[in-house]
Amino acid sequence: MRKILLSLFLISGCMVGAESTGGGDDGVGDDQQQPQPQPNPDPQSRVCSLPETTADAGNLTAAKAQQCNVPGSQGTKKWYRVAATLAGSMDYVQIELWDGRGAFTGGAVATGTYQLTGAELDPATCGVCVRGLGDKGAATQKEYFATGGSVQVTSIGGAGAQVSVTLSGAQFREIDATTKAAVSGGCNASVSRVQLAGTIVAVTGGGGGGGSCPATIGD
Numbered sequence: 001m002r003k004i005l006l007s008l009f010l011i012s013g014c015m016v017g018a019e020s021t022g023g024g025d026d027g028v029g030d031d032q033q034q035p036q037p038q039p040n041p042d043p044q045s046r047v048c049s050l051p052e053t054t055a056d057a058g059n060l061t062a063a064k065a066q067q068c069n070v071p072g073s074q075g076t077k078k079w080y081r082v083a084a085t086l087a088g089s090m091d092y093v094q095i096e097l098w099d100g101r102g103a104f105t106g107g108a109v110a111t112g113t114y115q116l117t118g119a120e121l122d123p124a125t126c127g128v129c130v131r132g133l134g135d136k137g138a139a140t141q142k143e144y145f146a147t148g149g150s151v152q153v154t155s156i157g158g159a160g161a162q163v164s165v166t167l168s169g170a171q172f173r174e175i176d177a178t179t180k181a182a183v184s185g186g187c188n189a190s191v192s193r194v195q196l197a198g199t200i201v202a203v204t205g206g207g208g209g210g211g212s213c214p215a216t217i218g219d
Contacts, residue, residue: 046185047142048187050133050134050142050144051189052189053189054086054191054192055192056193056194057086057093059197060194062198063084063085064082064219065082065196065199066201066213068081069212070099078108079096079097080163082095082097090138091132091133091136092132092133093132093167093191094130095151100127102119102120102129103119103120105119112152113151114151114152114153115149116148117148123145128151130172131217142187143175144187145173145182149169150168156200157200158200159202162198163196163198164196165195165196165197166195167195170190170192171190172189174186
C-alpha cells in the first residue's frame with residue numbers, strides 16, 4: 001500500500017512540474033512579454049522649395065517680359081508673361097495676363113487692380129494668373145499657383161512698352177507640374193509684396209498666330 005501511495009505521489013509531482021514550465025512552442029514563459037511590432041518609420045519629410053513666408057521682395061527687374069499670341073486666336077488676342085527671380089535664389093514668381101479670360105473676359109488686358117478670386121484661382125480660366133516656382137532646375141523643384149492676393153497692373157502695352165505689375169498679399173499652394181491640379185498635403189507659401197517691371201518683347205510664332213511663348217516658368 002505504501003508503495004502504491006509513493007508511486008502516485010511521484011507521478012503527481014512530475015505532472016505539476018511539467019505544468020509550471022509553461023511557455024509553449026516558442027519557449028517564452030508566461031511572465032515574459034512577447035516582442036511588440038514596431039511602428040513604420042515616419043515618411044520622409046516634405047521638402048518645400050519656396051519659403052513658407054517671404055516678406056517684401058522689393059522691386060525686381062523682370063527676367064522675362066513678353067507679349068505672346070493666345071493659341072488659336074490668329075494673333076488677334078494677346079497674353080503677357082512677366083517673370084523675375086527672387087533675390088539670391090532659383091525661385092521665380094511669374095504673373096500672366098490674358099486677353100478674354102478671367103478678369104479680362106470680353107476685352108483686352110488693361111491697367112487696374114485685380115483680386116485673385118474666382119476664375120483667377122484656376123490655371124485653365126485665369127485672366128490674371130500668378131505662379132511660383134521653387135528651386136528651378138533642381139531635384140527639389142516644385143510649382144505653385146496663387147490662392148489669394150491681388151495684382152496691380154500699373155503699365156502695359158505692346159513691343160517696347162514698359163510693363164509694371166505689383167503682387168500683394170499672395171498665398172500659394174503646390175500644384176502638379178503636369179496636370180496643374182493642387183497637390184494633396186502639398187506645400188504652401190506666401191509673398192507679402194513684389195513688383196516686377198521690364199520692357200516688353202513681342203514673341204511671334206508660326207502657324208497663323210498660334211501660341212508662341214513657352215509654358216514653363218522663367219524660360
